[in-house]
């Protein structure tokens with residue numbers, strides 16, 4: 001069962017200095033862009049299935065500037081939404 005495909009590192013609508021600081025936190029691991037599933041114990045797991053727009057070599061989104069228009073379920077990460085996204089990997093820089 002997939003719960004949240006195609007999430008991507010993203011930048012909230014902040015002032016310029018805040019935006020670059022926010023974006024710089026991302027480690028570009030790309031793990032948020034792999035589909036998630038739930039195992040038999042109800043634990044959320046990251047599958048090996050990437051979003052079709054993820055370049056698996058660079059781990060960057062190939063449609064980054066238009067991702068939310070192209071993928072309806074691509075979630076924009078903001079300081080407010082991070083705490084609600086239980087599927088973000090523990091290693092995600094925004095959860096540190």
Ligand code: SF4
Pocket residue numbers: 008009010025026027028029030031032033089091092093094
């Ligand atoms: S999981 Fe976190 S650190 Fe990794 S690419 Fe996504 S937003 Fe960036």
